[in-house]
Amino acid sequence: MKSWWSVLCAGLLLAGCASDGGNRTLKDAADDGASAGSGGGRYAMSSDAYPQQPPDVSRVPDAVPRPEPRSRAGNKSRYEVWGKTYHVMSDASGYERRGTASWYGKKFHGYATSNGEIYDMYKMSAAHRTLPLPTYARVTNLDNGRSVIVRVNDRGPFHSEREIDLSYAAASRLDILDRGTGRVRVEAINPEAWQARQKGQPTPPSTAEPDPVAQDSGRDAAEPVYLQVAALGSADNAEALKERLEGALSRPVRIASAAGLYRVQVGPLKHADQIDPVRGQLSRVGFGQAFVVNGAD
Known part of the structure; x- marks a missing residue:
């Protein structure tokens, strides 16, 4: 009898190859309960895909920061992926990092994110290894100055050199789709302070x-x-x-x-x-x- 892993791999081969995108390999294996050694079930695919007929996402609005409780799922204080342990932050206040952003698109569209929501590649969302879920963050492309506000509701990317995984829409707005990655600054947003400034x-x-x-x-x-x-x-x-x-x-x-x-x-x-x-x-x-x-x- 073939193992479930063999069946899955065969299915992925039949699905064909996609463009590189963000080279997404694993997102929420810890929260799905899949073992790191197995590659995380459906998250084992090594490449991502553009939509076949991509819509114009240049006008997709930023996520609007608002106070929210921590998600019941996806906020374990610690979790392990591929033998590495990650510690989820208790508070995102003052968080700012520079690093590499990648993106994920078609192959995850419609699947559950780490906090149990459904991933929509046409919304302004993102995945992060340690920020609480959800967290609102401003992401700025350091090469062109473009900036977006995303809502972090997923875990990843699990490449050590990458800081954040953006939705297709967010990556498009920042103009990093073609290269697959980009240099960015990630700044957590305090929703109460943000709303006060808007008013x-x-x-x-x-x-x-x-x-x-x-x-x-x-x-x-x-x-x-x-x-x-x-x-x-x-x-x-x-x-x-x-x-x-x-x-x-x-x-x-x-x-x-x-x-x-x-x-x-x-x-x-x-x-x-x-x-x-x-x-x-x-x-x-x-x-x-x-x-x-x-x-x-």
Whole structure:
């Protein structure tokens, strides 16, 4: 009797070859319950495909950030794929990384994503290894400056050199379909802060960490403080963010490193009445989640 794996491989051969796309090989084997050694069932296909008659997706709107509970599926604190263990983040606040984006299309269209939703290649969605599901993120093509907002609802890509897997529509908007991959920056979005900005309201304070500074704008802070923008796992990414913020704000920015994290902080701010204006500047350049830390943090 042929094994289920042999039957599956035969079926895939009959399906024929497709264009390279993002070279998608495995997405949610851990959540499907398939073993890493088996290649993940239907996710074992080594190439992706364009639609035979692709529609115009240039006008597909960005995903609209909104507060959502964590998905019941796809958010295991840790999971293993191909012998490698991944740890899902408890909070996406301040997440920013640069890396390679790939895309996935026709062969996954209509199948379940890791959080149980149905993948629609014509919507603005994405897969990520460790961001909570769902997470809204801005993805910017570093080669042409194009930017989209996607909703992360899937796991992958499991190529170590890749940062994110984009839907067909998102990849098209960023102009990376033909090459299959592209250099991108991925920035998590705080939905509450994003909605407040759209309505012209003050950005709500981050709930990630308490703000130790009294909001009395008429008094000096007891000691210089900093607004922390992000805590990154890469020194290079932290340095790139530091340079970006210095150019956008014309204020000093430091990197405080500890326990393998590189915390990018704006300051020092010596007066309490400087805090809200700098928060406003950060919000206008896309960092609405900044919170106050003291000089020793």
